[in-house]
Amino acid sequence: MLRWLPFVAMGAVGLCDMLAGPDVRFRPLLALGPAFAALWCGMRRTALVGTAAILLSVLLSSYHHALGRRQNTLGLAMLAGITVASVFASSGRQKRERVLADVRSVAEVAQQVLLRPVPRRVGTVHVAVSYTSATAEARIGGDLYEVASTRSGVRVIVGDVQGKGLEAVETAAAVLGAFREAAYDEPELTGVVARIETALSRQLSGEKFVTAVLAEFDDNATVTLLNCGHPSPLVLSQSGIGVFAEPADVAPPLGLTELVDARPCPYTVEFAPGDRMLFYTDGVVEARDGEGRFYPLADRSGLLKAADPEHALAELRSDVLRHVGGRITDDAAMLLVRRR
Numbered sequence: 001m002l003r004w005l006p007f008v009a010m011g012a013v014g015l016c017d018m019l020a021g022p023d024v025r026f027r028p029l030l031a032l033g034p035a036f037a038a039l040w041c042g043m044r045r046t047a048l049v050g051t052a053a054i055l056l057s058v059l060l061s062s063y064h065h066a067l068g069r070r071q072n073t074l075g076l077a078m079l080a081g082i083t084v085a086s087v088f089a090s091s092g093r094q095k096r097e098r099v100l101a102d103v104r105s106v107a108e109v110a111q112q113v114l115l116r117p118v119p120r121r122v123g124t125v126h127v128a129v130s131y132t133s134a135t136a137e138a139r140i141g142g143d144l145y146e147v148a149s150t151r152s153g154v155r156v157i158v159g160d161v162q163g164k165g166l167e168a169v170e171t172a173a174a175v176l177g178a179f180r181e182a183a184y185d186e187p188e189l190t191g192v193v194a195r196i197e198t199a200l201s202r203q204l205s206g207e208k209f210v211t212a213v214l215a216e217f218d219d220n221a222t223v224t225l226l227n228c229g230h231p232s233p234l235v236l237s238q239s240g241i242g243v244f245a246e247p248a249d250v251a252p253p254l255g256l257t258e259l260v261d262a263r264p265c266p267y268t269v270e271f272a273p274g275d276r277m278l279f280y281t282d283g284v285v286e287a288r289d290g291e292g293r294f295y296p297l298a299d300r301s302g303l304l305k306a307a308d309p310e311h312a313l314a315e316l317r318s319d320v321l322r323h324v325g326g327r328i329t330d331d332a333a334m335l336l337v338r339r340r
Contacts, residue, residue, distance in 0.1 A: 002040040006033040006049045014056050022064040027057050027072075031079055034086035038093070046090040050083025114173050118147040118335075120310070123154040125217050126338040128309035130317045132283070133331050142168030143281045143333035144212075146176050148183040152216060155183045155192070158279035158335050159212030159230065159254075174203045175210055175254070189214050189226040189266050193254070200255045209253040213279060217337065223271040228264050229253035231285055234278040234301060235269060242301030245269045245277070276304050276312075276338045283332030287324045295323050309336045 010033040017026035034050035041049065057079055058067070066072040118127050127147055142161035147154065157179050161168040175196055182195035192214060200210065211230040217223050225233065228251050232244040251257075251264035271277060280297070287295040300319055306312035313336045320332065 002036075003045070006036040006041070007052070009033055009036060010049075010053055010056055014060060017060050018063065022066070027060050028075055028078070030057050031082045034083045038086035038089040041090060042094060043087055043090050046087050047083070050079075050086060053083065054079055114169065114176065115145065118145070119149075121340070122147060122149045123217060124219060124340050125154055126309050126340060127156075128313045128336045130313045130334045131331075132317060132321075132328060132333075142172055143283065143331040144172040144176055145279070145333055145335050146179055146183075147335075148180065150184050152187060153218035154216070155189075156215040156217070156279065156335065156337065157183075157212055158281065158333060159210050160281040160283075160331075160333075161210050162208050162253075164331075171200070171203055171208070171210060174199050175212070179214075189216055189224060190264070193226060193228065193264055196254055197257060204255045209255040211253045211282075215277070215279070215337075217271070217339075221270060221272045221339075222268045223277065224266050224268050226264050226266045227251060229256075231280060231282055234280070234297060235271065236276040236278070236301050236304050238272070238274040240302065240305065242298055242304075244298070271339055273339045276309070276336060278304060278316075279335040279337070281331065281333045283328055283330035284320060284334060286330060287320050287328050287332065289323050290325055295320055304336065309338045312336060 010030055013026050013029045013032065020026060030053040033053040034046055037046040037049040054076065057076055061067045061072050061076075115131060118129050120127060129145055131143065131145075142164060143159070144161070145156075145158045147156050149155075157175075159172070159175060161171045161175070163171075178196040178199035179192060182192040186192045186195065196212075204210075209229070212228045213230040213233060214226045214228075215223055215233070216225075225245055225247070227247045230253075232246045234242055235245050236242045247265070247267050249265060257263065278301075285295055285297050289295075300316065303315045303319055304312045306315065313334055316334065317332075320328070
């Protein structure tokens, strides 16, 4: 419909000019045709619209016996100039759109390499993920997640890199690379964290850090967690009660452990068949509505009751977007695990 809008606008202007008579001139408004075309059409169609506008202006001038008058000639010259400018504007817009499409395709490939699709069923759990980037054009940011099926059980990591942009993506890649190796080699989660810390020591500088929570799901009705300064996972039992799996001691984020004496310690929580555990980044709980209120994740935990984890996570994501009124201001990653 937008491609035909320039012709509709010129038709309306021509009709008004004919009905208004020679004393009221609407012909200069024919410039709306090529101007609208430059916004949505290609070069050829914009040139066609501009040519049609000039011809229509000549016909209307002849109808009102205005051909040859100085003011009318200036109007035709102005319309021709606007047509040429609109063609060049359309060309520039198309070039920018091609560059943006290339950037998006590169970002999508980078995201597929960095955040690989996780299996829906692995070991004793069902898994679903959702990633919403604050930068819609890039579709990628500093949030990270990964699921690995190891001899020790299903191991999960969800984290958030301080900062934004390519530097945050590079740090996220270092964390995921270290986790993907250590998750299969280390018998304990503390060993996995140590390997990630070693990788980050070569990557981070200054006071930059990465918050993360690691989990290990085995065949028992419990789950082992290790929280490094990250928001605590939300556990939803079959009874519908949602509680946050808070650690006994707050550990520093990855990259800052050398600055404090505390070290992350594993802890266990009950996780029976049918229970759900939601891992998320601060982009979810810090999402604000128009009045500045944070997203009430605990109050909306009932949205996770759906039998299909992917459907439940889609409902929660839609609710977050409704809360903020359209677009979030920070990347938001969510990973939902359901005990089979």
